[in-house]
Amino acid sequence: MPRARRTTRPEARREEILEAALELFAERGYRGASLALIAERVGLTQQGLLHYFPTKERLLVEVLALRDERDTAHLWPHGGLDALPAIVELNTQRRGMVQSYTVLSADSVTEDHPARDFFTGRYERLREAVAAMVREDPGVVLPEGMSAEDAAAMLIAVMDGLQLQWLLSGGDIDMTGVVRGALALLRRSP
Numbered sequence: 001m002p003r004a005r006r007t008t009r010p011e012a013r014r015e016e017i018l019e020a021a022l023e024l025f026a027e028r029g030y031r032g033a034s035l036a037l038i039a040e041r042v043g044l045t046q047q048g049l050l051h052y053f054p055t056k057e058r059l060l061v062e063v064l065a066l067r068d069e070r071d072t073a074h075l076w077p078h079g080g081l082d083a084l085p086a087i088v089e090l091n092t093q094r095r096g097m098v099q100s101y102t103v104l105s106a107d108s109v110t111e112d113h114p115a116r117d118f119f120t121g122r123y124e125r126l127r128e129a130v131a132a133m134v135r136e137d138p139g140v141v142l143p144e145g146m147s148a149e150d151a152a153a154m155l156i157a158v159m160d161g162l163q164l165q166w167l168l169s170g171g172d173i174d175m176t177g178v179v180r181g182a183l184a185l186l187r188r189s190p
Contacts, residue, residue: 010052013042013052014052014053016042017038017042017044017049017052017053017059018059018062018063018066020038020041020042021033021038021059021060021063022063022066022067022097023041024037024038024041024096025060025063025096025097025100026094026095026096026097027096028096029095029096029099029100030056030060030096030099030100030103030104032096033096035049035050035056035059038059055114057104057114057115058114060100060104060115061104061114061115061118064100064101064104064115064118064122065118067097068122071087071090080133080136080137081130081133081134081137081140081155081183081186082183083133084130084155084159084179084183085176085179085180085183087159088159088162088175088176088179089175089176091163091175092166092171092175092176095167095171098163098166098167099167101163102160102163102164102167104119105119105160108120123156126152126156127149127152127153127156128152129152130151130152130155130156131147131148131149131151131152132148133152134148134151134152134155134186135148137186137187139187140186140187141186141187141188142186151186154182155179155182155183155186158178158179158182159175159179162175162178162179163175
């Protein structure tokens with residue numbers, strides 16, 4: 001008697017692949033997590049995985065989007081600006097993902113990079129969201145001539161720059177503490 005073949009809806013299979021890739025990119029980084037390894041984790045061949053995600057770059061972009069979606073859902077709605085250190089703290093637990101993000105975001109500045117549109121849109125949305133948090137925070141006192149949009153760009157630059165320094169220092173930088181300090185500077189009375 002033939003074995004019953006397991007069937008999985010394409011949407012469920014895509015989600016399963018994204019989950020496996022998220023775990024492996026976080027554990028091993030982008031370069032250390034091969035498509036073959038990701039495919040193996042979900043019971044597919046590499047060719048089968050490529051049916052769902054035609055390139056490794058496309059898979060990583062979708063994993064980064066999933067990570068952003070989850071971070072936003074869990075941390076942003078309730079925390080205002082105080083969600084930023086919480087996100088940074090969460091990132092200290094996923095070094096491989098931070099490394100992948102840092103490398104891919106830097107690479108995406110080239111015109112033909114497959115993740116360029118993702119990062120361009122991501123930074124636009126992030127600046128808008130953080131600027132809204134700055135405007136809504138009653139404790140924030142911006143220096144003369146600084147807009148909420150400028151403050152948002154500065155906070156994002158601090159966070160991304162800290163990630164790079166943290167990676168290069170082997171984790172010796174207290175990213176969460178520095179982000180809390182940057183927020184304290186914005187909340188100081190003039």
